[in-house]
Amino acid sequence: MPQFDPTYFAPQLVWLGITFLALYLLMSKLILPRINGIFAQREDRIDGNLQRAEALKEEAAQVLAAYQKAIADARAQAQGALAKAAADIAAETAAREAEFGRKMADQTAAAEAGIRTAKAQALADVRGVAAEVAGMMAGKLVGAPADAGAVVQAVDSVMKERAR
Amino acid sequence: MAEAHSPLAQFEIHPLGGPIHIGGLDVSFTNSALWMVLAVAGITAFMLLGTRKQAIVPGRWQSLCEGMYDFVSGLLKENVGNEGRKYFPFVFSLFMFILFCNLFGLLPGAFTVTSHIVVTAALALFVFFMVTIIGVVRHGLHFFSYFVPQGAPVWLLPLMIPIEVLSYFIRPLSLSVRLFANMVAGHVMLTVIGGFVFALGIWAGWVPLAFVTVIFGLELLIACLQAYVFTILTCIYLHDAIHLH
Amino acid sequence: MEVEAARYIGAGLAVIALGGAGAGLGVLFGNYLNAAVRNPAAAEKWFGRMMMTFALVEATGLIAFVVAMIILFV
Numbered sequence: 001m002p003q004f005d006p007t008y009f010a011p012q013l014v015w016l017g018i019t020f021l022a023l024y025l026l027m028s029k030l031i032l033p034r035i036n037g038i039f040a041q042r043e044d045r046i047d048g049n050l051q052r053a054e055a056l057k058e059e060a061a062q063v064l065a066a067y068q069k070a071i072a073d074a075r076a077q078a079q080g081a082l083a084k085a086a087a088d089i090a091a092e093t094a095a096r097e098a099e100f101g102r103k104m105a106d107q108t109a110a111a112e113a114g115i116r117t118a119k120a121q122a123l124a125d126v127r128g129v130a131a132e133v134a135g136m137m138a139g140k141l142v143g144a145p146a147d148a149g150a151v152v153q154a155v156d157s158v159m160k161e162r163a164r
Numbered sequence: 165m166a167e168a169h170s171p172l173a174q175f176e177i178h179p180l181g182g183p184i185h186i187g188g189l190d191v192s193f194t195n196s197a198l199w200m201v202l203a204v205a206g207i208t209a210f211m212l213l214g215t216r217k218q219a220i221v222p223g224r225w226q227s228l229c230e231g232m233y234d235f236v237s238g239l240l241k242e243n244v245g246n247e248g249r250k251y252f253p254f255v256f257s258l259f260m261f262i263l264f265c266n267l268f269g270l271l272p273g274a275f276t277v278t279s280h281i282v283v284t285a286a287l288a289l290f291v292f293f294m295v296t297i298i299g300v301v302r303h304g305l306h307f308f309s310y311f312v313p314q315g316a317p318v319w320l321l322p323l324m325i326p327i328e329v330l331s332y333f334i335r336p337l338s339l340s341v342r343l344f345a346n347m348v349a350g351h352v353m354l355t356v357i358g359g360f361v362f363a364l365g366i367w368a369g370w371v372p373l374a375f376v377t378v379i380f381g382l383e384l385l386i387a388c389l390q391a392y393v394f395t396i397l398t399c400i401y402l403h404d405a406i407h408l409h
Numbered sequence: 410m411e412v413e414a415a416r417y418i419g420a421g422l423a424v425i426a427l428g429g430a431g432a433g434l435g436v437l438f439g440n441y442l443n444a445a446v447r448n449p450a451a452a453e454k455w456f457g458r459m460m461m462t463f464a465l466v467e468a469t470g471l472i473a474f475v476v477a478m479i480i481l482f483v
Contacts (some may be wrong), residue, residue, distance in 0.1 A: 001482045003175055016200060
């Protein structure tokens with residue numbers, strides 16, 4: 001077998017040494033640092049992307065918070081408006097009720113005043129009629145016309161006594 | 165067997181150009197040296213061109229380069245741990261050198277550097293001495309406790325220690341012969357079966373041709389596998405030297 | 410010519426060791442398949458170890474092959 005022929009042992013060993021040393025130097029000084037560099041770069045990039053994603057996430061959280069705040073504000077505003085409308089309505093209703101009450105009271109007062117005047121009128125009429133009747137009856141009884149003033153006075157006193 | 169058509173003719177070494185002697189040492193540039201240089205150039209070109217873009221998102225070729233890197237570094241980390249980081253360039257060079265020599269050897273008309281016992285023995289002995297020196301430097305005399313099996317009964321030690329020592333010193337032998345024999349056997353088999361293709365002619369020659377195709381696929385697998393085995397055994401030896409057991 | 414004959418006989422005897430390699434590979438792949446069928450999830454993890462062992466076992470046969478070659482050609 002040519003493998004066991006010692007003639008070419010030396011050149012093979014020498015060239016193996018040379019080429020393997022060259023390969024080792026090339027790998028350790030050039031190729032492996034290069035690949036390490038690529039890996040480091042990739043790691044940096046991934047870290048950067050992670051950071052960016054983190055920032056974006058934060059931003060999204062902020063936007064969400066702002067949105068929620070806006071919604072809450074709008075809701076509060078709407079609630080305010082509703083409350084205001086309800087208050088307005090209540091106020092108007094109250095005002096109307098008050099006016100209605102006042103009107104009713106006015107009308108009642110007017111009616112009562114009418115009744116009172118009518119009553120006073122009737123009373124006055126009753127007084128006149130009573131005085132007349134009393135005068136006539138006194139004239140008939142006495143035979144002489146009674147003093148009108150005295151009659152009226154008498155009727156008044158009687159009526160006052162009754163009214164009490 | 166006629167020498168010219170011997171299946172071993174492919175392993176013959178002849179100097180390209182004249183013989184060169186430096187200080188009594190024969191350093192002729194042979195076909196073996198040519199294929200070593202080609203392997204180194206091939207590895208360098210492969211790795212350099214693959215990573216020329218230094219892309220963040222790797223293409224196919226760059227993925228392959230990074231895969232090689234990850235593969236060897238994973239092997240080293242798994243078998244040696246973080247202390248093995250220092251030896252990564254060496255282990256990577258070793259893996260790539262053997263892999264490319266094996267694969268280039270499968271090219272038609274190529275010479276397989278790793279089919280020579282001198283080359284594999286040199287690599288294996290280098291690994292052996294490197295590992296032993298690392299062990300002695302790290303642990304001093306304590307390193308020799310490696311040869312005393314733990315938990316073995318004392319009366320067995322006179323038997324166990326020689327066995328351990330023997331198995332330690334047989335490492336470079338098995339490491340080199342494994343690679344060498346795999347390469348030689350594969351190439352001899354390919355040549356012999358390839359010879360049948362011509363011997364059987366155009367009618368029956370197709371059968372060995374199909375066979376040789378299948379074997380060639382197997383040889384591709386073996387070429388990668390032997391590089392892997394050599395590397396992983398180097399890693400295991402490194403582990404033994406660094407951690408002792 | 411006796412030496413030549415003895416060489417061939419010796420080479421033939423040397424490759425008997427291939428039987429051992431064959432048996433070893435059979436045990437190895439059989440057990441791997443057995444384990445892989447029982448627990449396919451773990452099969453991938455041990456494939457590398459299996460291939461390494463394959464190479465180790467195969468080396469035995471190859472050493473026999475080399476011995477045969479040495480007997481024949483050296």
